[in-house]
Amino acid sequence: METFFDNLFSVFFIETLLNGLLYGGVLALLSLGLNLIFGVIDVVWICYAELVMLGMYAVYFAHNVYGLPMLPACAVAILAVALLGYILHRVVIAHVLGKAPINQLLATGGVLFFLQSIATLIFGVEFLSVGVSLGSFQITEDIYVSKSQLVAFIIAAVTVLGMYLFLSRSYMGAAIRAISQDREIMILMGVDANRLYGITSAIGGGLAGLAACLLALQFDVHPFVGISFGPLVFMICVMGGLGNLVGGFIAAFVFAQLIATGSYFADLEWGAVLAFCVFVIAMFIRPEGLFARKS
Amino acid sequence: MNRQILMGLGAIALIAVPFIGVPPYWLHIMIVILIWSFAYTGWSVMGRFGLVSLGHGAFMGIGAYGTALLWNHAGMSPWLGIPIAMALAGLFALLVGYPCFKYRIVGHYFALVTLALSEIVRQVIVATRDHTGGSLGYTPEPHGGEGYSIVALQFPEKTHFYLIALGVWMVGLIIWRAVDRSMSRYALEAISEDEDASASVGVEVTKEKLKITVLSAVMTAFAGAMYCQYQMFVSPDTVSGIGISLQIVFAVVAGGIYTRFGPTVGAIITIVLAEVLRINIAELEGLFGFKPAGLDNTIYGIMLVLFIIFLPKGVLGSIQGRLFGRSA
Numbered sequence: 001m002e003t004f005f006d007n008l009f010s011v012f013f014i015e016t017l018l019n020g021l022l023y024g025g026v027l028a029l030l031s032l033g034l035n036l037i038f039g040v041i042d043v044v045w046i047c048y049a050e051l052v053m054l055g056m057y058a059v060y061f062a063h064n065v066y067g068l069p070m071l072p073a074c075a076v077a078i079l080a081v082a083l084l085g086y087i088l089h090r091v092v093i094a095h096v097l098g099k100a101p102i103n104q105l106l107a108t109g110g111v112l113f114f115l116q117s118i119a120t121l122i123f124g125v126e127f128l129s130v131g132v133s134l135g136s137f138q139i140t141e142d143i144y145v146s147k148s149q150l151v152a153f154i155i156a157a158v159t160v161l162g163m164y165l166f167l168s169r170s171y172m173g174a175a176i177r178a179i180s181q182d183r184e185i186m187i188l189m190g191v192d193a194n195r196l197y198g199i200t201s202a203i204g205g206g207l208a209g210l211a212a213c214l215l216a217l218q219f220d221v222h223p224f225v226g227i228s229f230g231p232l233v234f235m236i237c238v239m240g241g242l243g244n245l246v247g248g249f250i251a252a253f254v255f256a257q258l259i260a261t262g263s264y265f266a267d268l269e270w271g272a273v274l275a276f277c278v279f280v281i282a283m284f285i286r287p288e289g290l291f292a293r294k295s
Numbered sequence: 296m297n298r299q300i301l302m303g304l305g306a307i308a309l310i311a312v313p314f315i316g317v318p319p320y321w322l323h324i325m326i327v328i329l330i331w332s333f334a335y336t337g338w339s340v341m342g343r344f345g346l347v348s349l350g351h352g353a354f355m356g357i358g359a360y361g362t363a364l365l366w367n368h369a370g371m372s373p374w375l376g377i378p379i380a381m382a383l384a385g386l387f388a389l390l391v392g393y394p395c396f397k398y399r400i401v402g403h404y405f406a407l408v409t410l411a412l413s414e415i416v417r418q419v420i421v422a423t424r425d426h427t428g429g430s431l432g433y434t435p436e437p438h439g440g441e442g443y444s445i446v447a448l449q450f451p452e453k454t455h456f457y458l459i460a461l462g463v464w465m466v467g468l469i470i471w472r473a474v475d476r477s478m479s480r481y482a483l484e485a486i487s488e489d490e491d492a493s494a495s496v497g498v499e500v501t502k503e504k505l506k507i508t509v510l511s512a513v514m515t516a517f518a519g520a521m522y523c524q525y526q527m528f529v530s531p532d533t534v535s536g537i538g539i540s541l542q543i544v545f546a547v548v549a550g551g552i553y554t555r556f557g558p559t560v561g562a563i564i565t566i567v568l569a570e571v572l573r574i575n576i577a578e579l580e581g582l583f584g585f586k587p588a589g590l591d592n593t594i595y596g597i598m599l600v601l602f603i604i605f606l607p608k609g610v611l612g613s614i615q616g617r618l619f620g621r622s623a
Contacts, residue, residue, distance in 0.1 A: 044403055046541075095604045101402055102347045106548055107603040109541045114596025120589030223589070231414045231537060238407050269422030276411045276418070283408050284394040 013264060018145060020260030024253035025153030026214060030229065031236040031248045032160060033085075033207030039243020040180040040200045043093055044101075046108040049230030050115035051088075051205060055081040055212025056221035057119065060128050070132055077216075078209035085205020089198055097197075112226075119223035127220040134217065148217035155214060159207070160249050167245075176200055180243060232259075232272070235279045255279075309461055313454040322453045324570060328562045329460035330521050331546070335558030336467040337514030339547045340474050341507045345401075345487035349540045350391075350409030353416040354512040356535025357384040358519030360420060360427060363435040363529060366447065368426065373448040377520045384516030385509045387412075392508040396501045399490070410537060417536035432530030435523065448524050456525055463521060464559070467514065471555050474510075479503055515543075549602045551609030560611040569595060 034048045045051075058080045062073035092111055096104045134147035167173035179186045179196050187193050219225065236255050240247030255275050262271025313322055338351050361380030365371040371379075391412060394400075400408055421429050428434075438447035450456045474480060482503045485493035494500050523529045532538060542565070550561025572591035579590075606613050 044407075092600055092604070099607060101406075102342075102345075102544070102548070103603050103607050105347070105349075105403075105406060106541075106545060107600055109545065110596050110599030110603060112541070112596070113592055113599060117589040117592030117596060121593055227537070231410060234407055235411055238404065242403070267422050269418045272418045273415055273422065276415045279411050280391065280408055280415075283400060283404065284398050 022149035024256030025156040028252035029156035033204040037204040047112035049226030055209040059216040074213040081209030082206035086202040089201035152214040332559040332562040333467040334518030341511040344483040350412035352413035352535040352539035354515040355519035358516030359523035362520040388512035551612030
């Protein structure tokens, strides 16, 4: 028991909490795009994390192979994944829109296999590192914070705010909100649903690309990197209430803290187990997600 | 009558397979197909009622690892270990299923909660690496002379295992048929149409759903144990986690979710396809001078998407629909 409290009040634990907070920023950004698509098109992109993986490859190739500076390389990645999201919608999702949810899930699951293996085919299985480090800075004597995590956190917060403003203030945002509320009536009102869905998919893809840029600063890229955070991102979206961007944002931080704390006291895997268990229990309490608005 | 004679002949032909000099490689493929067919049938008994679980990797993992761990650590024969592992999987299904059904978690939400389950089991297996070998995988200790042991259910001879797998697969089909003919089927079909309406006419929604879920979990756990006993090696990625859960659902949907032989056809399609691609691509290596790793799965992924878009009833379901004009 004594060691437990020693652990609890050590600087390392504070550092863990801080890292959890920053990790939450990355997760929040990751869940944002998926959440948008979930909420608007009502389709689960099981392959979402694989789009992020391809975005990380795009950063790597633009920056390390073709020698673009980091910022233009990120722009390339964002545009590439946005295009990919649009193509995904046109080629696959558009054909299963009216079908049973299971078929939609499976179609994107097939895309998951496809993207994973085509990445293996083209890029090989080596771990590639973008090799850009922003370094870290010292808060107190013992506590360091990685700058790339801090940047990810800030960009995530700004993006969530930006998305919120876009959806609530702009004409296009209003249209997207409207179609997510009633798919049938909006079409009768003369709205081109397919065009809206295409645009939403592109935005969702772009957000995946943005997340990829920030992840590329912290992690190596390999074809199976998606599996390591994909499930987590789904859980966050569901726990936040599908399509509820603010809920997803909060849920991301809850998850990140659970994982950080769990891994501090035991292994990284136990952190994930803890987070998933909390997710399952949370679902029992609020089946529509913890932060879902009552309909 | 014709149908029964046909099935009897089919059964005899299948039993005769190992005795007419089928090469070991083909026998191996058939055993793998039979084991997975059983697992897929186990999934489809609940999947056909709209209970789309992405968590069957969890049950499979419990079955496989439970049996192997009890054998290695407690010296418990699989004769006892398999039922215990199955009971554990059933209990796990009950524990999660009850609140799921009680609180009306359906559709996307049900799929994602169960997805979390299979991840939980996979992560626990990896985290307890001191006992389970973690991601490196796990092997049940060999027992008896030259690996042959009835106590440990270890048969290096493929013929033995083929006959066992065949028997198990047939039992799977019998279970499927029993469910198909039971009152529960009508109850569950009503539930999948409209829960409130069926509850109002006296269907015990939670109980019916739980029964079928536990049955499905126990069957899948048994398939996991079989797989472990046959391959004598399991790893978290081959028996649990999202990959396996998705693979199960895919194969069933590819074969046909609403017909008895659908899961089997799905197993044949997916396993034969994977093998053919794997072998042909190994040959391409000589042509290109390098091994196009990942090409097999690329084609596999494309075919899965095409299947889902163009044959949503599955291969067998679509064929039967054409032949007999019934909406399978």
